[in-house]
Amino acid sequence: MKWALVAFTLLLVASAIAEEVGNDLEIAKECNEATCILPNCRCSSTDIPGGLDPRDTPQLVLLTFDDGVNVVNVQKYRTLYGRKNKNGCPIGVTYFVNHEYTNYRLVNELYNMGFEIALHSISHQTPQTYWAEATYETMMREFADQKRQMAHFANIPINDIHGMRIPFLQMSGNSSFQMMNSAGLTYDSSWPTSRFTNPGLWPYTLDYASTQDCMIPPCPTASIPGPWVLPLITWFDLNGFPCSFVDACIFRPDINDEEAWFRFIMGNFERHYKGNRAPFGFYVHEWFITSTPAIRRAFTRFLDLLNNLHDVFMVNASEAIEFARNPVKIDEYKKKACRSRPFAPCPFKSCGPLTAEHTLMTYWMEVCTACPNVYPWLGNPLGN
Structure with a gap:
């Protein structure tokens, strides 16, 4: 009788999981490194892609900004124009742009300056449960339609829009990754990790079960080949609490102390640089930097330092995924041609x-x- 009860309980659990995953999806299994190989499959792991040694691995830095692009915040974005990495290539920046109150002429300008335009939904609406409960159809309306919308109104090639970030970093389980396959999107940058920070978690695919901690459930449970996960490796504030965005850190330096802010930024960066060199994310909202002179100066000092290091490269999110797919040593990475694309008129x-x-x-x-x-x-x- 006892074993019959156990068997019945397991059946109920399996049925619940199957219902959550969906009839057309299979539950993801433990990753098999023998069959999950680059460039199209990678297990969730802190191992450096390609088996590279940390000293041979370029340290990639991702600077991203969220929300609408307008005449106010573009003034800050323009201060990034002309910056170059030590290899002579322009820096990469990724903008996760939502539709409401966005000036598409300025989005076109950012694109023509060489920066990446990614998606942050049409509505960016509340409550947060809207995103937690979002179905495949909802995500298609929010992101697949936004891809067409962004390409149309900003007059940028639709095939140059590769990534997305869900508002509030609220995961939607399997539905967002199903939508990505339908919409031709390459990567998602919505999933924080505080468990895999030292060493950091490198980008991976969802062919197999993820080992990443689920900080904002529901997280995907199905096998969904194709999309890449670009983990948001959290920072740690002055009291050791994780923060996915710089402006979300609770215990942080005094807003008027430039030197303390510079040390705070460097401390989080060095955990990557002196570790397994997983991509370091500086994820922030523009207003946080612009509104405080001391933080703005510390931020500028940090960028100046990065742009003068021979083994550090500020890249956009798509370039980080491309490196994970096709990893090369620092010397070869330096020789890569700088990204270029045709001018998009507006x-x-x-x-x-x-x-x-x-x-x-x-x-x-x-x-x-x-x-x-x-x-x-x-x-x-x-x-x-």
Whole structure:
């Protein structure tokens, strides 16, 4: 009787997991390194891709900004123009852009300056449970449609949009990764880890079960070949608490103490640089740097230092994934051609007032194409 009860309980658990995963997906199994090989499959691991030694591994640094692009924050973004790594190539920066209050003419400008444009949803709406419970169909409306929307209004090639970050870093289980396959997106940068920080967790795929800690559930449980996970390796504040974004750190230096802020940034960076050189993320919102002169100066000092180190490279998120897929030693990495792409023109138009059908509010937009008929939103991303 006891074993019958155990068997029945296990059956109920298995049924619940199967229901969570979905009828068309298989539960992910433990990773098999013999069959999961680069460039298209990688187990979740702190091992350096390609078996490289840390001293031979380029230290990649990812600077990312979230939310809308507008006339206020673009002033800070323009201060990054012209910066170069020690190999002579322009630095990489990734912008995770949401739709509302975004100036698409300025998105086009950032793209033409060589920076990466990625997705942060159309609505960026609350409550957070909206994202936790988001279905495949919801994620298609938020991100697959935003990919078309971004390419259209900013007049940038749709095939140059590779990545996404879910608002509030709220994972959506399997649905977001299913959507990525349908939408032709390469990587997700929404999943924090505080467990795999020293050594850090390198990017990996979801062909097999992830070993990453699930800080903001639900996390994926299915085998979903194709999309890459770019883990957000947390920083640690002055009291040792993890923080996924710089501005989310609770116990941090005094906002007027430039030297303390510089040491704080360097301490988190050196954990990567002196460790297994997993990509170091400086994930932040623009306002946090701009609003405080001491933090702004410490940030600039940090960038100056990075750009003068021969084995450190500021890259965009797509380039970090490309390195994980095709790892090479520092000397070979230095010889790689700098990224380049054709200029994307922007014969911009100012549009408005445009009525938003979901709220009846009015908006104004700057776009690189014809003006929409109504304010673009979920279900009508081009405003037809």
